[in-house]
Amino acid sequence: xxxxxxxxxxxxxxxxxxxxxxxxxxxxxxxALNRRILxxxxxxxxxxxxxxxxxxxxxxxxxxxxxxIRSQFADLARVQSQIADLSGIRRGHVQIASGADALRxxxxxxxxxxxxxxxxxxxxxxxCYGEEAESRLFSLDSDIALIFAPIRAAHVHVAATLRQxxxxxxxxxxxxxxxxxxxxxxLAGERLVLPTPQSxxxxxxxxxxxxxxxxxxxxxxxxxxxxMQNFLHFExxxxxxxxxxxxxxxxxxxxxxxxxxxxxxDEQLVSRPIDPSDLPAGTLHICHLKGRVLPVAAAKFLDExxxxxxxxxxxxxxx
Amino acid sequence: xxxxxxxxxxxxxxxxxxxxxxxxxxxxxxxALNRRILxxxxxxxxxxxxxxxxxxxxxxxxxxxxxxIRSQFADLARVQSQIADLSGIRRGHVQIASGADALRxxxxxxxxxxxxxxxxxxxxxxxCYGEEAESRLFSLDSDIALIFAPIRAAHVHVAATLRQxxxxxxxxxxxxxxxxxxxxxxLAGERLVLPTPQSxxxxxxxxxxxxxxxxxxxxxxxxxxxxMQNFLHFExxxxxxxxxxxxxxxxxxxxxxxxxxxxxxDEQLVSRPIDPSDLPAGTLHICHLKGRVLPVAAAKFLDExxxxxxxxxxxxxxx
DNA sequence: CGCGATGATGCAAAAAATGCATCACCAACA
DNA sequence: TGTTGGTGATGCATTTTTTGCATCATCGCG
Numbered sequence: 001x002x003x004x005x006x007x008x009x010x011x012x013x014x015x016x017x018x019x020x021x022x023x024x025x026x027x028x029x030x031x032a033l034n035r036r037i038l039x040x041x042x043x044x045x046x047x048x049x050x051x052x053x054x055x056x057x058x059x060x061x062x063x064x065x066x067x068x069i070r071s072q073f074a075d076l077a078r079v080q081s082q083i084a085d086l087s088g089i090r091r092g093h094v095q096i097a098s099g100a101d102a103l104r105x106x107x108x109x110x111x112x113x114x115x116x117x118x119x120x121x122x123x124x125x126x127x128c129y130g131e132e133a134e135s136r137l138f139s140l141d142s143d144i145a146l147i148f149a150p151i152r153a154a155h156v157h158v159a160a161t162l163r164q165x166x167x168x169x170x171x172x173x174x175x176x177x178x179x180x181x182x183x184x185x186x187l188a189g190e191r192l193v194l195p196t197p198q199s200x201x202x203x204x205x206x207x208x209x210x211x212x213x214x215x216x217x218x219x220x221x222x223x224x225x226x227x228m229q230n231f232l233h234f235e236x237x238x239x240x241x242x243x244x245x246x247x248x249x250x251x252x253x254x255x256x257x258x259x260x261x262x263x264x265x266d267e268q269l270v271s272r273p274i275d276p277s278d279l280p281a282g283t284l285h286i287c288h289l290k291g292r293v294l295p296v297a298a299a300k301f302l303d304e305x306x307x308x309x310x311x312x313x314x315x316x317x318x319x
Numbered sequence: 320x321x322x323x324x325x326x327x328x329x330x331x332x333x334x335x336x337x338x339x340x341x342x343x344x345x346x347x348x349x350x351a352l353n354r355r356i357l358x359x360x361x362x363x364x365x366x367x368x369x370x371x372x373x374x375x376x377x378x379x380x381x382x383x384x385x386x387x388i389r390s391q392f393a394d395l396a397r398v399q400s401q402i403a404d405l406s407g408i409r410r411g412h413v414q415i416a417s418g419a420d421a422l423r424x425x426x427x428x429x430x431x432x433x434x435x436x437x438x439x440x441x442x443x444x445x446x447c448y449g450e451e452a453e454s455r456l457f458s459l460d461s462d463i464a465l466i467f468a469p470i471r472a473a474h475v476h477v478a479a480t481l482r483q484x485x486x487x488x489x490x491x492x493x494x495x496x497x498x499x500x501x502x503x504x505x506l507a508g509e510r511l512v513l514p515t516p517q518s519x520x521x522x523x524x525x526x527x528x529x530x531x532x533x534x535x536x537x538x539x540x541x542x543x544x545x546x547m548q549n550f551l552h553f554e555x556x557x558x559x560x561x562x563x564x565x566x567x568x569x570x571x572x573x574x575x576x577x578x579x580x581x582x583x584x585d586e587q588l589v590s591r592p593i594d595p596s597d598l599p600a601g602t603l604h605i606c607h608l609k610g611r612v613l614p615v616a617a618a619k620f621l622d623e624x625x626x627x628x629x630x631x632x633x634x635x636x637x638x
Numbered sequence: 639c640g641c642g643a644t645g646a647t648g649c650a651a652a653a654a655a656t657g658c659a660t661c662a663c664c665a666a667c668a
Numbered sequence: 669t670g671t672t673g674g675t676g677a678t679g680c681a682t683t684t685t686t687t688g689c690a691t692c693a694t695c696g697c698g
Contacts, residue, residue, distance in 0.1 A: 001362055006322045019676065032656045034676065043320050046402055053664040053675060061402040068398040072391055079387040083365055083380040291610070338645065351687045353645065372644060372695040 018055035081295035092297030097133040097142035101245040143298040149200035157290040164242040167271040193239035337374035393459040400614035411616030416452040416461035420564040462617040468519035476609040483561040486590040512558035
């Protein structure tokens with residue numbers, strides 16, 4: 001889109017914080033880029049950037065204008081997707097921001113299934129935590145976000161929610177594997193592997209654990225569920241996940257290894273829910289930017305994952 | 320805004336229905352314009368216009384894209400207005416579509432009063448009937464519409480409503496001037512001057528009059544209230560208006576000539592409400608496009624006229 | 639059939655964007 | 669206090685893009 005170049009340039013300069021760096025990234029000279037920006041500032045009638053010794057930074061006008069630029073790009077994408085949809089084939093690009101939870105099992109299957117029906121739709125997945133996901137919606141870098149954490153910002157529209165009880169994952173041979181539910185007091189003295197403090201699961205755990213003053217033996221902290229899960233085959237310990245991360249197919253039963261899609265290592269792991277009276281269920285939010293009209297492909301995919309969640313977790317899905 | 324030129328060109332070509340005519344209007348050659356359009360169609364990947372022997376016409380893709388273009392322009396205007404607002408002075412341009420009713424007395428005063436506070440804001444007034452006003456909102460040719468008629472389209476957001484009883488205007492010497500209310504049956508045998516069938520007042524009258532099978536003597540039909548009013552000084556007759564068209568200042572009393580802002584001719588005219596049981600009050604709708612963020616100037620002006628209506632017609636204003 | 643209108647296209651001129659070299663500025667640091 | 673390494677701005681030659689002219693092909697209408 002030729003007529004959008006100057007605007008894209010402004011976006012890049014704002015992100016890079018420097019005209020020269022942005023010029024490098026855009027494969028043009030800094031002088032050309034500089035002049036395009038001066039020209040636009042001239043047309044707007046006001047500067048958009050403050051010139052600092054170390055680069056440039058958006059001023060208030062620039063921030064307003066940048067938001068406009070981004071919404072133009074998003075809307076153009078929607079329009080293109082809508083136009084492509086006229087010709088029968090659904091084309092488009094869907095950008096998703098998701099926590100590691102939904103990213104493990106659920107999204108791979110959901111996306112593959114969608115792409116099987118619409119091969120011309122491409123996807124972009126950013127793994128991130130709640131706050132970052134919200135800001136990606138706002139900056140229009142993502143169309144859809146799956147956040148297992150409370151929603152902070154007012155500009156986020158929640159299309160659906162899914163209540164998820166935190167599960168405790170352990171080797172099948174573990175002494176707690178015999179119980180139906182795990183109590184918080186059971187964790188005393190156990191070796192624990194925890195997700196990073198930014199993760200929604202961890203935040204739920206923190207509030208529950210701190211309140212009870214249990215003596216904890218945290219041997220590892222990681223932001224990778226895969227790493228934590230594999231670690232358990234070398235040292236017996238407990239780690240925590242929500243059902244959607246454990247098992248894409250069979251819902252909230254939570255017995256890792258019993259489902260056909262769990263292979264290899266995981267047959268030796270089982271998961272048991274933490275007693276709801278000790279730890280209330282958390283909420284996975286499926287959201288997009290409030291007031292935004294999503295591109296056709298993104299809107300349809302959103303419908304599809306909500307349907308799919310309803311099939312798998314029927315009673316836990318709301319809105 | 321240089322980066323919008325190509326898009327503006329498409330808008331003009333769509334309106335003109337011909338590349339050559341549009342080129343004339345834009346003061347460039349048809350070949351330059353033609354090539355810009357070919358280029359954009361190339362970038363979109365699909366033609367936007369059908370080529371007919373007598374010119375061009377938008378196809379479906381083109382209509383989608385044109386709507387996008389118009390919303391971009393409107394949003395750019397909003398952004399510019401917002402940026403200008405940062406520097407303290409409120410700048411901007413407000414585009415209004417209004418029926419002849421509100422255009423007569425109310426809007427001149429309201430706009431003058433707003434401009435007294437914000438001299439850098441300019442206005443554009445289009446006089447039109449309900450349906451056209453709605454379509455102007457949709458095509459983003461107008462920001463605000465004042466419509467004395469039912470709202471048809473779903474995409475219109477009604478910010479406020481004002482209930483207005485139709486009044487009958489007559490020479491002060493007329494036999495009906497002695498009464499407090501005019502009944503429909505009083506109109507039998509009277510010489511009547513009616514607004515055009517498109518007008519909201521006329522449509523109200525039609526439903527009331529046709530139902531009653533009164534014998535009417537319609538001597539004149541016009542779309543100009545000013546003409547009708549002046550006509551009454553040469554031939555005694557009755558014509559019909561709503562209070563907002565009669566008197567900007569003193570509200571629903573409706574006695575033309577008694578208010579200080581009515582001068583000249585009109586001192587010899589009086590107005591009497593039609594009995595509400597014969598003719599229900601109509602509704603003036605103050606609206607804008609649903610889901611649209613108005614430019615600062617337009618939004619503030621909208622607030623202002625709603626406040627002003629509330630002051631003048633207190634009990635009749637809703638929402 | 640010709641007339642008058644339309645949009646498309648080849649080619650040269652005009653206009654705009656770009657790149658190079660250079661300047662002025664500022665913070666960090668020796 | 670001077671030096672260094674970074675920044676954005678600017679004059680000038682070059683390249684790229686856009687524009688205008690002349691012309692063609694097409695189609696409806698009388």
